[in-house]
Amino acid sequence: MLCAAAIARDAKSVGPRPVRLLPPPCGDGLLLWRPKWRLRRRQRPRRPRPRRRRPKRPSHGTWHFWASPSTSARPARPRSACVCTACRRCSPSSRLSASRPARTCSSAPCSTTIPRTANRRAATWRKRALFLLSKGMLLLMERKLQEVHPLLTLCGQIVENWQGNPIQKESLRVFFLVLQVTHYLDAGQVKSVKPCLKQLQQCIQTISTLHDDEILPSNPADLFHWLPKEHMCVLVYLVTVMHSMQAGYLEKAQKYTDKALMQLEKLKMLDCSPILSSFQVILLEHIIMCRLVTGHKATALQEISQVCQLCQQSPRLFSNHAAQLHTLLGLYCVSVNCMDNAEAQFTTALRLTNHQELWAFIVTNLASVYIREGNRHQEVLYSLLERINPDHSFPVSSHCLRAAAFYVRGLFSFFQGRYNEAKRFLRETLKMSNAEDLNRLTACSLVLLGHIFYVLGNHRESNNMVVPAMQLASKIPDMSVQLWSSALLRDLNKACGNAMDAHEAAQMHQNFSQQLLQDHIEACSLPEHNLITWTDGPPPVQFQAQNGPNTSLASLL
Template identity: 95%
Template sequence: MAAQAAAAAQAAAVQAAQAEAAESWYLALLGFAEHFRTSSPPKIRLCVHCLQAVFPFKPPQRIEARTHLQLGSVLYHHTKNSEQARSHLEKAWLISQQIPQFEDVKFEAASLLSELYCQENSVDAAKPLLRKAIQISQQTPYWHCRLLFQLAQLHTLEKDLVSACDLLGVGAEYARVVGSEYTRALFLLSKGMLLLMERKLQEVHPLLTLCGQIVENWQGNPIQKESLRVFFLVLQVTHYLDAGQVKSVKPCLKQLQQCIQTISTLHDDEILPSNPADLFHWLPKEHMCVLVYLVTVMHSMQAGYLEKAQKYTDKALMQLEKLKMLDCSPILSSFQVILLEHIIMCRLVTGHKATALQEISQVCQLCQQSPRLFSNHAAQLHTLLGLYCVSVNCMDNAEAQFTTALRLTNQQELWAFIVTNLASVYIREGNRHQEVVAVQLVGEDQSRPQLPGQPPVLMSPPPCSSHCLRAAAFYVRGLFSFFQGRYNEAKRFLRETLKMSNAEDLNRLTACSLVLLGHIFYVLGNHRESNNMVVPAMQLASKIPDMSVQLWSSALLRDLNKACGNAMDAHEAAQMHQNFSQQLLQDHIEACSLPEHNLITWTDGPPPVQFQAQNGPNTSLASLL
């Protein structure tokens, strides 16, 4: 008996010694691998060699699975060898499922492997993998929530917003059951964001109300609480801006700006939450700061505060450049593209077409680096090119760009914005489509017009709900009536535009409506009323500043003062008109001489890789002068 006990003790001692030896060689190799990975610059080849050296020792399953995960992760993040990365991650996932209580390795392998599948466009392989991981992770709150977020994101990228919303709803209920109000709010706010994208406003309002209550009642990490508040306020602000309610959004926007200032003064709390389901961050502070700049730019752009929009764009782009040196997160490129889209529109309004064209080229370059980014912004890119074409009076190219953009978008507000601009092109050119488009721009029955000779793809979803775009549609109807010589009808539409634009401080639309009304009164011989319209139009246009409206207003003031015998005022207005004309002409020539001007002919496929310098087409400033 004693001999058996001694033998058993000896065997246990040998086993323990072997385990200790195994642990020591494993830790040594792991230490070397980490040293090479974190070297400056990283020595990834040596790191991989150290990890591969683990397998000849015939390690236990736990070490084998973890090493496959580490190798897969290093190869995925630091090399282009996706085939080997996939092989190691698949082995880690397979082996770890056979080991009890090995959740971190098991679910991290599933998460990384599904990311890799998506990167390889094997979405059909990623979905069942994530579903299985979600099914077996219900006792592990952190991983269960993370995997739900990941699968919801995958459905979102596929434009399957219904499935994504369902998963986020499941996540919110799970978070409530495990006592994580913080993560419940994250799930609900994410769902609210998707509902806003789908324009399901009846579902959005009660959801945002509930989110607001959860955010205010939750007592936890101050940075996490403020980040939830930023998320909530960003959704509210974008909701107002999508609805074109520039004035109504101001209180929310002010709260958002105060909130981001509060976050910037808080220090990160290194104490981990007691509930593992709370181990999430929405965005880093630095990303949130750029996002707040972005929505501020969107507001300034809609309101017609273009100098303010340019100021905040410059700040945001400067911060983005710093962040992109250290962080290759795709969201930063998305922020950069959206900021550039807005500043390009500012440049076109303020008479800086050459700069706008170079920035359009910059957006093309960013989209060349990411097929997903191009897919999400192709319609906007062609819309910007259409606006540029209008600014240099290349109306055939403008029509081609706008119709291309229409073909590529299913976003309701963007569609309405494109059609509004396309209608103005048709009206100015006397195109046979003009009446079809202009008539259908306004009213509760607003829909995508079926243009003669155009494919059915141009038919419309539900009517546009944006206050700003509906006001712009009335302006286009007024413009159409003016060109048709139906002046009383034009005045009626333009007064409706003024009423709507004044209600929400849409300054640029107000200036455009005033100058057109002034032109109508001038044509009718009512010089005093014309002057009452044109003077405030010029003042407002100078404040924006809108070069085209200033050019138009100065020409009208010159003619008005001549007609009234005010020689000195007429001379001053003529001098202003000459100055604006020269500025626009110089910028026009510069823009058309750039090699990037060739972009106006691009209407199909990915953005051109390079531009060959050539003389621009024979364009004219007749419509401006």
């Protein structure tokens, strides 16, 4: 037998890496040594895997994704496998793609909807959009308009890129577009809002064709809607009426108001939500202004009484709309030439309001009342005109109210005999009103410019102003501007020797005068006419009948 030392010496002479020979633990043989890491790998004991126990089946549940299973907290499942918590069975496909549409459990007694990871992501984006839109609504209420625009831009991108339930997507779009239209209307940008308003009307038509039971939401939170579908329709009618009122499309405003009020009456039979009463009051406030412009003062007075009755039923509603109610009564007093009562109503409204736009609107109308009364309130008038000076420090950013302030200053300069200054203010009003399609301000500015040119003896230029004013007033229709324009056309044609045209204009003026006179007598004979004396406390419950009109019609005719 060879010796171990000889074998080791011979192996050392063969190569640089010798093979170490160890004596066998028993017997005569030799055991070749292997590297230590190989020996440890082979001899490493294998731990038995713990047995997976199936949890108990609950009576009902939803589908969950176990993308990263844990042995201690919950039983392991294949990655991305769908497991129903109702029957604890996997989907027929053990590996499901999040991009594939949601399916239901194949078990007969279960049939639970499987939510995907994409559905959860969509729900997260929907909640983010809802919170951002709610924040934008609060910013609009707080008049933080500089923060509203970037927020609405972000919300628009989120809503357009969001993929989910069609009803939920259209609902979010309605929310976004309502805020956007309201933002434009608060800024007085009537022309700029038209594309957004058209999208809103198309969106509400799309929602009306969809049914809530077509697609069942996988998450109970998806059942939340910021406003019911029926209420959305009324709200879209409301913002359309607001736009038509500012733009001067009064017939369109009356048509949509009638539709909205009819829808509200149907909803009130089934639902007593307080928001419906708020919608009704706002609609009546706008239609009352339409009635006063179109020469239906008696109808407007009855609708003012209806607003009072709605406010009596809800103290919160009265506290929110008391200033608007006194403002409407002030406008009614101006239309029936009760200037003292108009001053009292506007002063009361100023005391009750904290809204900047409403404050500017009231001050503008109160200044026009003082201008028509002559030199009676000169100091107060100068103070008001300084506070709504559109050249220096106008309190609000509304384009429409700033144009109206230019018109009031032009009217004041006209009554003061400063015609060049009046023309400058009125031309600025025309420039601003034409930029945003403010038809009523355009008509008023044109007829006042025509009157100035008539006083200055420039009959040709006066006719160029009065004729389009008459056409625009007939389109609105604005009864007061038509009466004023027909009187100017009568005098212009007489001065130019056009007997036939003068006779036609005189006949038109007579017709308008008779219509306004009859409406004036009817309005002043109503028991609700006593509302013009109410300036404090809640609105009166009962009204005493009037024997007849007690106001002068000289300035009216």
